[in-house]
Amino acid sequence: MSQKIILIVEDEKDIRKNLKKILEMEGYLVEQAENGKEALAILHSSTSLPAMIILDLMMPVMDGFEFRDQQEKIPKIATIPIAIMTADDHIDEKKMRIRAAAAMKKPASIQTILDTVKRIAG
Amino acid sequence: MNTPRSNESPPHDGQQLQPTAGKSVVQNERIFRLLVDAVDEYAIFALDAEGNILTWNQGAHRLKGYSAEEVIGTHFSRFYTKVDIDRRHPQHELEIAIEKGKYEEEGWRVRKDGTTFWANVVITALRDETGKLQGFGKVTRDLTARRNAELRLRESEERFRLMVESVQDYAIFMLDPKGHITTWNLGAERNKGYSASEIIGKHFSIFYPEKDQIAEKPKWELEEAIKNGRFEDEGFRVRKDGETFWANVIITPVFTKNRDLLGFAKVTRNLTERKLAEEALREANADLEKKVDLRTKELSASKARAEAAVKSRDEFFSMASHELKTPLSALMMQSQLREFKISRGDFSDFKHDQLAELCADDMRQIQRLVDLIDRMLDVSRLSIGQFELDVEIADLAEIVKDVVRRLTPTLGASGNQILLSAPESLVAQLDRLRIEQVVSNLLTNAGKYAPGKPVSVSVQAEGQMAKIFIRDQGGGISKDKQEIIFEPFERLKERGGVGGLGLGLYITKKIVAAHGGSIRVESSDQSGSTFVVELPLASKKVVGNS
Numbered sequence: 001m002s003q004k005i006i007l008i009v010e011d012e013k014d015i016r017k018n019l020k021k022i023l024e025m026e027g028y029l030v031e032q033a034e035n036g037k038e039a040l041a042i043l044h045s046s047t048s049l050p051a052m053i054i055l056d057l058m059m060p061v062m063d064g065f066e067f068r069d070q071q072e073k074i075p076k077i078a079t080i081p082i083a084i085m086t087a088d089d090h091i092d093e094k095k096m097r098i099r100a101a102a103a104m105k106k107p108a109s110i111q112t113i114l115d116t117v118k119r120i121a122g
Numbered sequence: 123m124n125t126p127r128s129n130e131s132p133p134h135d136g137q138q139l140q141p142t143a144g145k146s147v148v149q150n151e152r153i154f155r156l157l158v159d160a161v162d163e164y165a166i167f168a169l170d171a172e173g174n175i176l177t178w179n180q181g182a183h184r185l186k187g188y189s190a191e192e193v194i195g196t197h198f199s200r201f202y203t204k205v206d207i208d209r210r211h212p213q214h215e216l217e218i219a220i221e222k223g224k225y226e227e228e229g230w231r232v233r234k235d236g237t238t239f240w241a242n243v244v245i246t247a248l249r250d251e252t253g254k255l256q257g258f259g260k261v262t263r264d265l266t267a268r269r270n271a272e273l274r275l276r277e278s279e280e281r282f283r284l285m286v287e288s289v290q291d292y293a294i295f296m297l298d299p300k301g302h303i304t305t306w307n308l309g310a311e312r313n314k315g316y317s318a319s320e321i322i323g324k325h326f327s328i329f330y331p332e333k334d335q336i337a338e339k340p341k342w343e344l345e346e347a348i349k350n351g352r353f354e355d356e357g358f359r360v361r362k363d364g365e366t367f368w369a370n371v372i373i374t375p376v377f378t379k380n381r382d383l384l385g386f387a388k389v390t391r392n393l394t395e396r397k398l399a400e401e402a403l404r405e406a407n408a409d410l411e412k413k414v415d416l417r418t419k420e421l422s423a424s425k426a427r428a429e430a431a432v433k434s435r436d437e438f439f440s441m442a443s444h445e446l447k448t449p450l451s452a453l454m455m456q457s458q459l460r461e462f463k464i465s466r467g468d469f470s471d472f473k474h475d476q477l478a479e480l481c482a483d484d485m486r487q488i489q490r491l492v493d494l495i496d497r498m499l500d501v502s503r504l505s506i507g508q509f510e511l512d513v514e515i516a517d518l519a520e521i522v523k524d525v526v527r528r529l530t531p532t533l534g535a536s537g538n539q540i541l542l543s544a545p546e547s548l549v550a551q552l553d554r555l556r557i558e559q560v561v562s563n564l565l566t567n568a569g570k571y572a573p574g575k576p577v578s579v580s581v582q583a584e585g586q587m588a589k590i591f592i593r594d595q596g597g598g599i600s601k602d603k604q605e606i607i608f609e610p611f612e613r614l615k616e617r618g619g620v621g622g623l624g625l626g627l628y629i630t631k632k633i634v635a636a637h638g639g640s641i642r643v644e645s646s647d648q649s650g651s652t653f654v655v656e657l658p659l660a661s662k663k664v665v666g667n668s
Binding site: 106 | 448451453454456458
C-alpha cells in the first residue's frame, strides 16, 4: 500500500513545519500550502490526491471557507475529506458550516492530531 | 247628626231652606242654627253669663269629643288643662271678654278622652240691645296639625340653617334683592375672612376686585341670574385682608310663591388651592417629562456608547485570543514534538549543532507573544490615560538606522530590500523606545503588505521638524480608507494582511501625537503608499528625565 498523502493548508510557517514533522514521523507524506489559492493549485497539478486535507480557516489571499467552496465545485477533488484546525470560537458551528469531517482546536495536542488523521485518512 | 236644641223645633224632612231677606226672624234664626250646626271644623257654641254651655255644634263634638247631652249645662272650664283651671284662666278669659268685648288666644285644650290639642279660641261677649250681657259666643279651632307642621318646619329650617352654617368649604349665603348680605356661614367666613357680624348688611360687591366694581360686574351678575335662572362664573375675589383668590361662584335667584324676588343664594368655592395644585401638577408633569426625555436621551447615548465599547472590547478580546493562540500553538507543537521524539528514543533532532536552531524557533514565537502583549498593554494604557513619554535628547538618524539594521533579515525573508537615506545625525527630543516602535511598525507593515518589493526609508530635517518617509510599493490605500487605518482594530484586507490586531498604526499615531507631531499616508494610485511622520525637534511635551 502506498503512503497516504496529507495536505496541510496553513499560513503559519512554524505550525506547518511542526505538523509536517509529526505526520512524517507517522509515515504520512505531507504536502503544504500557505493559503487556499496555493492549495487549489497543488491539488490541480498533482497526480495522486491526498487522503485528507488539514485546513486552517484564517488565511490571507483565500481563507478556509472560500477554499472549501471552490473544492466542492471541482469533482476531481470534491470528495477529499477535510479536518479544520483553528483558534476560533464556535468551532462546532464552523465544522458544520464547512462540512468538515473533523475539527481541531488550536493548540491541538499531537495525540489529537494523529488520532484525527488516523480516523479520517486511515 | 242630631243636635238637640233647647227650645227650637228641628226642621222636618222635606222643608226647603228659603232665602232670608224679607223672611221672619224665626226663619232666619233657624237657618243660622243650621249653619252653625253644620260647621264641623270649628267648635261654635254659646255660654251663659256664668260660663255654662248653652249650645253645641258638630264641630264642637268633633273637636272636643263630647256630645251635646254630655256638656250642655256644664261649665266650659272642663275643656281646660288642670294648670289653666288652677290659675283661674277660664274665668279670666270671660272677664276680658266682658271688658273688651272679645278675647282671643291660642292654647292647650283638653278633649273628652283626656288628650290635649292646640286651639285657637275666640270668646265674644253677647249683649242684647240694652247692652246687658246675655252670655258668650265661643269659637274654637284645632290648630294641632298646623302647629305640628309649623314646629316641623321650624325644626327643619333650623336643621337646614345649621347645616349651611357649618359647611366649611363652601361659602353659602343669601343676598337681599339689592345684593346686601343677609346670611353668612362658616365657609364664607373661612373663604372671605369676614365674620357674620362684620359682613351682614354690606353689599356683596365688596368681594370683588376694584376693576370689577367699577365695571359694575356684581350688579350685572345679579341681573344675569334673574334672567337665566342662575349665574356661574370663575374669577378673582377679594378677602378681608386684601388677598385675592380664584373662586367659582354660583348665584341663584330665590322667588316666593308669588314670584316675588326674595333675594339671591350665593355659593362660592375657593379654587385657588385647586388651581395652584393643578398648575403645580402640570408643571411638575412637564418638568418630569422633560427630565425623562433628557434622561432617556442620555441613557440611550450611554447605552449606545457602552454597547459600542463592549462590542469593541469583545472583538478585541476575540482577536487578541486568536492572535495569542497562534504563537502558542506553534510553541506547543514544537515542545510536544520534541517530547514525542524523546519518548521514542529519537534524539536525531537534538544534536548540538541543531540546538541553536531549536532555541531560535522557541524565541521567535515567544517574542511574538511578548510583542503582542506589549501592544495590548499599550492600548489599555492609552485608553485609561496612562500613556507617558520618556523624553530625552536622542539622535533620530541613529534610531532609524538601528531599526533598519534589526529588521533587514526579517524583511529580507519576505523579499523586501530596504533602501535607507539618512543624515549623519539628527538630534531631537524624543522617547527613544517609542520612536523605535513607530519606525519598526511602519517598516514591518511595509514588508507585510508589499512582499517582494523594495521599501525606502528616508529621514531629514525641515526647519523645526524632523521628517521620516517610509514608502512601499504595495497595492496602495484608497482615499476613504486613509483616515480609518489609524483607528484601532482596523486592518486592510486589500493589503492582504490578516495577522496582527490592527493596533500598530493606532499606537503609532498616538505616540507621534504625544510628541506633538503628526502622521499621514500618501497614496494616490495603486502603486504604493508613503507614510510621512513629522516630529518637532524640540519636544512640545513634558521634558522627561535623561
